[in-house]
Amino acid sequence: MQKGETVAGLGESEVLRRILARLGEARAARVGPGDDCAVLGFTGEAVVTTDTMIEGPDFRLAWHSGYELGWKLAATNLSDIASMGARPVALTVALACPAETPIALLERIAEGLDAACRELAPGCGVVGGDLGRAPVLTAAVTALGDLEGRPAVLRSGARPDDVLAYAGELGLAGSGLSLLFAESADGDLAHSRGLAGIRERNPAALAAQLTPRPPIGLGTAAAGAGATAMMDVSDGLALDASRLARASRCRVLLDSSLLLAGFSRQAGEPVLLEAMLFGGEDHGLLAAFPPGATLPVGFERIGMMAGCEPEDPEPTSSARVLLDGAPLGPRGWDPFAGRAA
Template sequence: MLPRVLRRLGAAAASEVGPGDDCAVLRVSGDAVVTSDTMIEGPDFRLAWHDGFELGWKLAATNLSDVAAMAATPTALTVSLAVPHDTPVVLLERIAEGLDAACRALAPGCGIVGGDLGRAPVVTAAVTAIGELAGARPVLRSGARPGDVLAYAGELGLAGLGLSLLFAEAAEADGTAHDRTLGELWARHPEALAAQLAPTPPIPLGPAAGRAGASAMMDVSDSLAIDAHRLARASGVRLRLDRARLEAAFGRQHGAEVPLEAMLTGGEDHGLLATFPEGIAPPAGFAVIGSVEGSAATGAAEARVRLDEEPLEARGWDPYRVWPPGSGS
């Protein structure tokens, strides 16, 4: 089974020894960065929504964005898959194809260099991504300083919108109608479903932000509101998000209207939230969405992040609320 899956995978440019020995061997330029993430059927994804290709794509994309958020360039992934014994091999092949396609599209040169295949009661995928800094310094969450501008690159709110549409569909579908209603969802909201099921984080903008002089950076995974609080806390600063700038930059994405609430609390965006010292223009692809207002002592959590003048709670997506606001029961 493993050879049929491995055949789907292109080689990593940095790989000196690929899958098949005890380890892969990788050339690394400068320091390495490493991150791991697990996705488990049930809490993290549903096979009724994701086909294997999208699942593989999302596995790669979410890990690649963590590498980019350090200002590093992704060079290799390892993938451990464990699946129930009756899993069709075609699902594994499609996962491999999705992993490979995401690497080619989002981080050319990066490839899968190793991993394993085992048995589990539900589909379980653990990915480790490795990147290289090539002599550059890593950009951490903790470097934001008062006076910096706050900027964001990537889709914002669409993925959360996609997930709420899927939940609403699942609540309404009677099971037999699922294929049809999912097809209708894709036809009506392709941009939101794609953002949720096969996100396209702006990987090259991570190293570009580092070269430009970003003072802090992170991947927005839980929600802009939650992750802005994390960046503010790590840096010991207060952040101000500018509602007008957010709506101007992200109110319409790929033709879809995105409400402010989705931008702030949607989650799974996997874009880059970064700060840049005054006078440094963020690279093209970043939109300025606010500023670093001042220092903040530990414990002053409630005032760390504001939207215009109002304190912004660290809220993420709530699966029990139907989207968009007001449309649910």
């Protein structure tokens, strides 16, 4: 960690002042940070989601700079809002850290949060939060979105013969994670040293892992185009597709030729089919559209939905997703097992 002023040395109100100075406004905030609650204006129903990231299982400060961590915290929550067909409106952020944490780290986290909101979801911003003390850095982000009068796009609405499509990077973040693990088997990669090599050879894969750029604006576009079901892919396409299939009581038929045509080269870097299927953390949007629908620009067709076989109306997860006709299995990231399931 960087030397200099620490959280304990400054005290809560000064820490808060330093953080707030780095946060822009949320357009919908009638009352922003500083009161007991923020006050937000919505035009339709609200959607809300929350996510906790803990140093160790969820991120490593040896890999993520504070800015990158803040960015990722925002991006991963914004993609959940987008996947419901909503427009992100505001975030609240609860940070807990050891007393000796440098204030500079929290300042960089705040800058990353703010930059991701501005670039990925203009108008959205941090409207409140909480600070606390904890043995390791812990961040819990809650995101709110506005459906603007549209119904939410759930996972459960896909129907047989719907087109299955994906928008965003696919497998690139997983490739980045594999590179980080390969460079630091003991988990102790120095941020400046080992990262420099990966950054030189695979800048897009590393950026996808450290500062993902989900296509947030395409969430409302998909809803407008009649998406019947949608989710963001956080745990890998195979596993998340099996969740969408189960919720919709369907099967997903993935087409490897469509996946390879759309995603085998992203940002100038090759991505293997294995990474597209089983790598996680891209936070792109997986959506089903009625047959014949015009897909919003940015979505690529990757397969279709199919009904369940009459003799097997409730297939197991591993039989829910087929690649070129063969069951794929639900491999993906399992946070409790701490490994690819």
